[in-house]
Amino acid sequence: MNDTFEPVIIGFTCNWCSYRAADLAGTARVKYPPNIRLIRLMCSGRLDPTFVLKALTSGADGVLITGCHPGECHYLEQNYKTLRRYLMLRRVLTQMGIEPERIKLVWASAAEGVKLAQEITDMVEQIRALGPFKSRYPLPLNPPEVAHVQPTAERGTA
């Protein structure tokens, strides 16, 4: 594997638990690699699966999805929907010939800064081992509309 490869990971956090876990990791000065860039959502339930596909096609090598623990969702039960979408996404990625390990779901409560930092560290190493994400299909890097992201055409080039 290329030693100089530094993966870029887009991470989605919910406002109530996992973003606060990231804050806590900071306050407690827990260290993790700088390869992750976080986007705050109100709830992991806001995660549209196209966000993940868009991140991958826009240059991210992996996507981390985080939320409150099951049963602790600020919006009662929306993280269960995240879980369903995550499982679906892994299947879709596999069908597209993309390693499902490029996406990861982590539950982190507001008290779990250390856990989140560890999960990020593990994921960076995992993506580093997988190597840079190169789609098997020529994807438009900046599609004008999200709806067009999914690689439906030009399958023959795979």
Next chain:
Amino acid sequence: MSKINHSTTERVGVYVCHCGTNIAGVIDVEAVAKWAAEHLKDRGVVIARDYKFMCSSLGQELIEKDIQELGLTRVVVAACSPHLHEATFRVACQRAGLNPYLCELVSIREQASWVHTDKHAATEKAKAILSGGVERVLHHAPLDPLHVPIHPATLVVGGGIAGIQAALEIADAGFPVYLVEREPSIGGHMAQFDKTFPTLDCAACILTPRMVSIGSHPNVTLMTWSEVTNVAGYVGNFTVTVKKKARYINTDLCTGCGICQEKCPKKVIDDTFEAGLGYRKAVYTPFPQAVPKYPVIDDVNCTYFQKGTCRACEKLCPTDAIDFKQEDEIVTLQVGNIVLATGYDVFDARRVAQYGYARLANVFTSIEFERLSNAAGPTNGNIVLRDGVTVPQTVGIIHCTGSRDRNFNNYCSAICCMQSLKFAHLVKERTGATVYNFYIDIRTTAKAYDEFYQRVLDEGTIFVRGRVAEVTDAARMPNEEGKLIVQVEDTLAGRQRRIPVDMVILSVGLEPRRDSHEVAKLFGISCSSDGWIIEKHPKLDPVATMTEGVFVAGCAQGPKDIPNSVAQGAAAAARVLGRIQQKEIALEPVRASVDESKCSGCRICNGLCPFNAILFHEDRMVTEVNPALCQGCGTCVAACPAGAISGTVFSNEQIFAQMEGLLLHNIERPPMTEGVLA
């Protein structure tokens, strides 16, 4: 990678904070600001500054001045977490005439300088984070917070000591309170107790005056024998449906004289108040000082309801207050805030089979012992064995029954140590028996608690440190005949012991109400997996919940003693009163909305909302989101296959723009160089 092609006419100001050395010690903040001024110029950045402390008044003035002098239309601050200072910078923008929602705070402290050691990489990451913020803020729209009026009435659910305290505080401040209690009387568990630790004042003596105040308070509407069945609405404006179960007593006529209870021929074992140790009648008040004084007829046990005969109470009631035809009544209340003080259930001691409760007659639970030792209880306060006459010579008290135990509950129930010490004192005082306390650790951490422990030690109670393995009646030695034998490893002496006793008291732990998950769902709040209600912040916001306008007090939030329950009841009341005094509350305008022209009426979103905010119009075959009920999670936005639902503050455009910014798609860059993050 190519540059994104859409241009902007916005004028963005960028402010990078040093935070002393908290950020500047790791990140080259000047380089970040310079980079933004140069590379994000095409993205609308007209000024990029760095400053020692952006949150200081001078830092804020810097922003305000630039808004006015440079005509900024967007502001991005790269500093600490938005949970800390988002409000600060929004208010600064507002002062300068810029809509506060056109300001974005990105975190380069918690997410970069504090968690990374490589200065170069951290600086590059800070640039990316800032770039994400700039792209995002370009898609922001001016918003107004939602102003919601606060209805002055409050609903308190649960009439234990926490609920009583909350209700009295609010009522004394001059605002109406509805106190709803499931049992026929308020008082809760505290009414069952004999003495309260550590002062040993009689529970009834300190509780009943409070109960009377509730019953007679002009601002309190007391609804006992009632349950909340539905909660609709939102902070400031809840519509609560309460089911008043039929009492079969006309409370306008009843004087509470008690003749019906005296004459009722049907005796029923009282599982609730007397913990199964005593009897009540089929028409009853749980205890003599009950508030309200009106009895209820238990229609499951009443001879008239079961067999159609008897009617003794009806014949003998001097005021004709018995009304067998009464039916459940549904009442609708309008309230602005809700305090949940639903309390706890005690651990079911039968689950620890090796302690023999319900199998060995003289194994008692702590609640049973409370009733035994209570002068108004079934034995008039005489501490006796199950036969009702024999005074025990030796008593073993087992701490932590069902608590601090991986098989049952991991948590400490907080009150059992003190409760066990209180029992030890009472047994000693009333019977002179030898008392053994079997404990894991003694936890006596509040005011005057440890002094009480010292007192019980001085009285000669024997403390054995170790978790009891078994309570059995199988004697091995002559001195064990006819006794209960407590098998325990004395971990201080380092050996197994068998201690014969006459009576065992299990200090059972506290558990969440069996229906706590349903109650939480009813009120739109959440429980931990144990079932305790989750507070907004365990330290800094212990009585608020994540749902605006719903507060929690007492043991519903977690095991606690009477002083702490009272403190929480008062604290919740203070929070409610603050709200009422403000008359209205400003809510974040994070809401979903449906573009009807795009909605296909597929109804995929309809089942996703836990707040019932999504309505479907059958006539037009389109869905609508009620902004008053919507909490802004965005799950429906993510699910809509037509992209018809959008979320303010978290729209697709904003998130995609931030992503492009984070991945630096927005700038012209040289080909990737080694060591620099893509």
